[in-house]
Amino acid sequence: MNLKAGVQALLEQVRAYNVFAHEDGEHGDDDNEPRDREKIIQHQRYATRLYVILFIVAFYVLIMATVMNPQTRLITISDITPTLFDHLRSDYSQDLSCPCSTINVPYKAFVSNIISFDPVCTSIFTSQQWIEALYLPNASAYIMFDFRATASSQFELLAALCSFSNNSIYESIDNNDNNQLISVQLLSQDQVQSQVNSTIEVIQSNLKSQVPSIIQLLNITTQSNNLVSALNTASYLSIDLSNDNYDATLQFQQLLENGPSCETESIKFPAGFYSISYVNPLDIYYFAGGYDIFQSFPNTSETVSGFFGGCYPLDALLASTLDCLYDGSCFKTLLKYFPALNQTHLNWTTSILPLSQKNVSVNDRLSNVFIDQWSTQINYSQYVTECAPSFCTYTITDRTNFSYTISLLLSLYGGLIILLRFVASSVVNVASKLKLRPTIINNDHSNI
Numbered sequence: 001m002n003l004k005a006g007v008q009a010l011l012e013q014v015r016a017y018n019v020f021a022h023e024d025g026e027h028g029d030d031d032n033e034p035r036d037r038e039k040i041i042q043h044q045r046y047a048t049r050l051y052v053i054l055f056i057v058a059f060y061v062l063i064m065a066t067v068m069n070p071q072t073r074l075i076t077i078s079d080i081t082p083t084l085f086d087h088l089r090s091d092y093s094q095d096l097s098c099p100c101s102t103i104n105v106p107y108k109a110f111v112s113n114i115i116s117f118d119p120v121c122t123s124i125f126t127s128q129q130w131i132e133a134l135y136l137p138n139a140s141a142y143i144m145f146d147f148r149a150t151a152s153s154q155f156e157l158l159a160a161l162c163s164f165s166n167n168s169i170y171e172s173i174d175n176n177d178n179n180q181l182i183s184v185q186l187l188s189q190d191q192v193q194s195q196v197n198s199t200i201e202v203i204q205s206n207l208k209s210q211v212p213s214i215i216q217l218l219n220i221t222t223q224s225n226n227l228v229s230a231l232n233t234a235s236y237l238s239i240d241l242s243n244d245n246y247d248a249t250l251q252f253q254q255l256l257e258n259g260p261s262c263e264t265e266s267i268k269f270p271a272g273f274y275s276i277s278y279v280n281p282l283d284i285y286y287f288a289g290g291y292d293i294f295q296s297f298p299n300t301s302e303t304v305s306g307f308f309g310g311c312y313p314l315d316a317l318l319a320s321t322l323d324c325l326y327d328g329s330c331f332k333t334l335l336k337y338f339p340a341l342n343q344t345h346l347n348w349t350t351s352i353l354p355l356s357q358k359n360v361s362v363n364d365r366l367s368n369v370f371i372d373q374w375s376t377q378i379n380y381s382q383y384v385t386e387c388a389p390s391f392c393t394y395t396i397t398d399r400t401n402f403s404y405t406i407s408l409l410l411s412l413y414g415g416l417i418i419l420l421r422f423v424a425s426s427v428v429n430v431a432s433k434l435k436l437r438p439t440i441i442n443n444d445h446s447n448i
Contacts, residue, residue: 051424108177121162145309272300
């Protein structure tokens with residue numbers, strides 16, 4: 001019974017709850033309608049119930065709006081180091097901002113290139129000592145396919161190609177070192193490495209396009225203009241002294257009857273050593289300054305594996321794979337035909353090239369600019385030093401900031417109470433007027 005009485009008492013207090021009890025409660029209109037005290041209290045209770053409902057709804061909306069709209073704070077960090085930046089970037093990559101004090105950083109300040117060239121370019125075979133040991137004063141006495149005719153010239157050309165490629169590479173690197181990495185924000189190590197790699201790839205692509213093109217242009221120019229080689233491998237000047245007249249004509253080499261001549265195409269054939277030359281004036285195959293045409297290709301005494309002979313030493317060299325330089329037995333063959341090699345005191349065991357580049361033509365090596373390996377390294381700490389960020393900023397989100405929510409509600413409470421009391425009172429007042437108006441009109445009609 002006590003529980004039931006308590007519940008009834010509570011319900012009675014709820015029904016009688018009146019937040020407008022201390023107000024005058026003038027709910028009458030301007031027409032001096034009768035003001036009934038009971039009706040005024042009833043209107044105040046209606047307004048109280050409406051006020052409570054509006055307060056609960058408004059309170060709920062404010063809480064949900066505060067919770068669903070998380071607050072963000074801007075955090076500033078100074079004394080930036082690479083380790084600290086990596087930590088911040090891993091945690092706040094979306095909002096992290098680290099402005100550089102210097103937005104243009106030269107590549108030479110933090111980039112280093114380590115290049116290893118084709119072993120042949122750093123070997124004894126491109127040295128002046130080797131080239132001079134292969135030189136023969138009477139080299140032009142041998143047919144174009146005899147290795148003695150072009151050996152010294154081919155290795156001199158090989159050394160020139162290596163030197164030209166080497167100079168082109170370092171010139172491109174020097175030019176790139178003077179370029180600058182431009183960025184307003186401090187970049188991560190991966191981003192810097194990616195940009196540097198892209199730059200180096202462009203340099204490599206340009207080198208692999210430009211260097212072979214220049215050599216190819218030189219080769220085409222030589223052949224197209226029918227330039228006469230001092231070795232007489234492509235053409236020679238024939239002088240007729242008959243009848244006390246000098247008649248000089250340019251003759252192009254043609255080794256085989258009905259075969260191609262150096263006038264129409266660049267002939268290439270595997271190089272070797274031949275027992276015939278015009279050194280012996282009684283030889284029926286040759287005369288000074290040129291060669292007779294053979295019915296069939298002459299026999300070779302020895303071959304030089306991986307090398308070619310032909311109309312033009314450069315063209316023959318580009319087709320060569322240099323296999324002889326990987327073979328110790330081939331060196332012994334060279335010693336027989338080039339006596340000066342015996343005076344060089346070369347260590348043939350250490351001079352042999354590693355097999356990694358065997359069977360690769362000089363033309364293919366040139367297409368790769370004689371590069372064996374190219375690695376690019378960055379000093380990220382130095383990049384950060386050059387960029388010199390004085391601070392980094394990032395934002396954090398407070399999704400459940402109850403202190404902010406409570407502070408907001410307390411700051412809005414006073415104004416919200418006044419507004420809701422006014423709204424509730426006004427709504428009930430308007431509703432009571434609308435309800436009383438039909439009754440007054442009916443009474444007026446009855447009096448009439």
